[in-house]
Amino acid sequence: MEGTAVQRRLTWLIAEVVDANQETPRVRSLGLEVPGWEGHEPGQHIDIRLTAPDGYQAQRSYSIATPSDGERITITVELVDDGEVSPYLVEEVRRGDRFEVRGPIGGYFVWEPGEGSPLQLVGGGSGIVPLMAMIRARVAVGTDEPVRMLVSARSIDDLIYRSELEATAINDDGIELVTTLTRSQPPDWSGPSRRVDREMLDENGFPPAARPICFVCGPTGFVETVATALVELGHEPERVKTERFGPTGG
Amino acid sequence: MSDTHLDGNSVGGLLLEVFGREMTAAQGRCGACGAVNVFAALVVYRDAPGDVLRCPSCGSVVMVMVSLPGCVRVSFGSLSWMEIREG
Numbered sequence: 412m413e414g415t416a417v418q419r420r421l422t423w424l425i426a427e428v429v430d431a432n433q434e435t436p437r438v439r440s441l442g443l444e445v446p447g448w449e450g451h452e453p454g455q456h457i458d459i460r461l462t463a464p465d466g467y468q469a470q471r472s473y474s475i476a477t478p479s480d481g482e483r484i485t486i487t488v489e490l491v492d493d494g495e496v497s498p499y500l501v502e503e504v505r506r507g508d509r510f511e512v513r514g515p516i517g518g519y520f521v522w523e524p525g526e527g528s529p530l531q532l533v534g535g536g537s538g539i540v541p542l543m544a545m546i547r548a549r550v551a552v553g554t555d556e557p558v559r560m561l562v563s564a565r566s567i568d569d570l571i572y573r574s575e576l577e578a579t580a581i582n583d584d585g586i587e588l589v590t591t592l593t594r595s596q597p598p599d600w601s602g603p604s605r606r607v608d609r610e611m612l613d614e615n616g617f618p619p620a621a622r623p624i625c626f627v628c629g630p631t632g633f634v635e636t637v638a639t640a641l642v643e644l645g646h647e648p649e650r651v652k653t654e655r656f657g658p659t660g661g
Numbered sequence: 662m663s664d665t666h667l668d669g670n671s672v673g674g675l676l677l678e679v680f681g682r683e684m685t686a687a688q689g690r691c692g693a694c695g696a697v698n699v700f701a702a703l704v705v706y707r708d709a710p711g712d713v714l715r716c717p718s719c720g721s722v723v724m725v726m727v728s729l730p731g732c733v734r735v736s737f738g739s740l741s742w743m744e745i746r747e748g
Binding site: 421456458472513514516517518519520631652653654655656 | 665670671685701
């Protein structure tokens, strides 16, 4: 039935690097111009495919860090030692370079401003990236869902989007930010300094009675600990949405 | 070999390629234990060229996708049904 069965085929598009911003010593954001991009929802990701001169291909997934903005998307990439793709994206790629992308991908780990429920975000390391797209969308659209974000980073220098997050939390009464630093803390640090646990979620998150929608993203162990704790605290399992990434994703 | 697992979000692109539509929010039932989960919640072991999708409740292999030159071979394990929403 050629011409009638209009299925949304996922095709590879050419992305051009138009902007690069070092977020932390090991993390870089890349602004990409993708002709043919049809928009996306906060929380979605893309696949990136690199092809070597000999034809060898490597493919990885990266969350989109920004709300939909025409044919422009931004990804944030953490360097994985011995990775096949991230060293190129974090250390080598320059403005004007091109590679293949496809997306947007995902319909489960997504959130749109105006959803209405309180928004509970819990991110570990670069798991903060898709959550940042949600925060940025919420700020850009100006809806009034209360947001509580709990972020775990190894040190203050490893906290991605630090200045933007701190400014957002100060400027927007509806957005609360709590950061825990698990390995090293500045001398004047007054926040938590351990891994996210049930007590921390209980103290800093919305109570289950507020019926927040929860998004949890980070390394597999982090996500499973947090998701289990949220359900133990009384949050409905269907309202705890999870996305895991691992060191195999480099 | 990967010593850690991911979840169904990580194979969202491949699932979209195979089924021609967004699948991470689609529900599926494990015929081994009866649990119903969205594909995003499946336990996924990514060992190129194969992706093994397991039931998060009982660990049974629900589905395997092997990317071969020019095609993807999909084997169904304990998946007894999947529900794809219209639209």
